[in-house]
Amino acid sequence: MERYSRQQLFAPIGERGQQSIREKHVLLIGAGALGAANAETLVRAGIGKITIIDRDYVEWSNLQRQQLYTEEDATNRLPKAIAAAVHLRAINRDVVVEPIVADADARLLEHVVARERPHVMIDSTDNFDVRMIINDVSQKYDVPWIYGACVGSYGLSYVIVPNETPCLRCLLEEVPLGNATCDTVGIISPVVHMVVAHQTAEALKICVHVQVNRKLVSFDIWHGQYRMIDVHKLKKDDCPSCSEKRTYPALQYENETKFAVLCGRETVQIRPAHRGEREWTTLLSFLTKRGIQVEQNEYLFSFTIHRYRFVVFFDGRVFIHGTNDVQEAKRLYYQYLG
Numbered sequence: 001m002e003r004y005s006r007q008q009l010f011a012p013i014g015e016r017g018q019q020s021i022r023e024k025h026v027l028l029i030g031a032g033a034l035g036a037a038n039a040e041t042l043v044r045a046g047i048g049k050i051t052i053i054d055r056d057y058v059e060w061s062n063l064q065r066q067q068l069y070t071e072e073d074a075t076n077r078l079p080k081a082i083a084a085a086v087h088l089r090a091i092n093r094d095v096v097v098e099p100i101v102a103d104a105d106a107r108l109l110e111h112v113v114a115r116e117r118p119h120v121m122i123d124s125t126d127n128f129d130v131r132m133i134i135n136d137v138s139q140k141y142d143v144p145w146i147y148g149a150c151v152g153s154y155g156l157s158y159v160i161v162p163n164e165t166p167c168l169r170c171l172l173e174e175v176p177l178g179n180a181t182c183d184t185v186g187i188i189s190p191v192v193h194m195v196v197a198h199q200t201a202e203a204l205k206i207c208v209h210v211q212v213n214r215k216l217v218s219f220d221i222w223h224g225q226y227r228m229i230d231v232h233k234l235k236k237d238d239c240p241s242c243s244e245k246r247t248y249p250a251l252q253y254e255n256e257t258k259f260a261v262l263c264g265r266e267t268v269q270i271r272p273a274h275r276g277e278r279e280w281t282t283l284l285s286f287l288t289k290r291g292i293q294v295e296q297n298e299y300l301f302s303f304t305i306h307r308y309r310f311v312v313f314f315d316g317r318v319f320i321h322g323t324n325d326v327q328e329a330k331r332l333y334y335q336y337l338g
């Protein structure tokens, strides 16, 4: 296996470790900056299978740091999961790549994890609601997960192993996990790679059955700061996610149409209560009659009305660009799409 010779020469991995990596399945949640770099690193390392969940499509402002994507992907507004799969298969044809274009909500994540039983989950989201879902799914199905976050030049990473480490919910009140998002203060690509370096190193350790780093790592790559925080005492006896009294609060499903402002992007996402492919012909003929130009690919169509750009995914989700206001988005949604 010439391809992995350098990795096999690394003693803690070796030939047996390489074989073990080959048999592992990683579930990656989010295919933005962290997701793209995590995916590329693990696919090059020869992981057996990678499942990628992402709800978004490639935009020009992504290209500065989301290393898998090209100008062509942005021009075609390809869903990130699909674009990532195309590029990853070109990098390593031996890896099974499964893209899922969807919102990583509780229902979907639990379904995928129950069905696939991945060996590790990697957090590449920028969203605390999703992290809490990953955290509960991890505990319920006994799958370790690797938290990662970055903003500006600051980054964090931490591995959660069920029954061994405190979970992310245990740490919430104790550790400043940050709440600024990439869109409000910006981000530089090097910090993405530093977070990904930690996440993928720990993922490889899990793949070869070596004990993970139990400390939370935080750093600022611009200002040259690096800290390892011992968090083992922070495990809570009454944690609703990981204690004996657990109720998995993030897995309580909601059956209503949800409106969510996407981090600082002047965009609201609408997730309808009734999911699945919908018949869009009425809407499309309504738009055509009014001379509104519709752009379409295999996964979504988009159009502009007044100053709003609507992007409709065939799974039923809608992005309305041009507003941060949920009430306004509701009005627009029910007016044109509801």
Ligand SMILES: [Zn+2]
Pocket: 166, 167, 168, 169, 170, 235, 236, 239, 240, 241, 242, 243
């Ligand atoms: Zn906990």
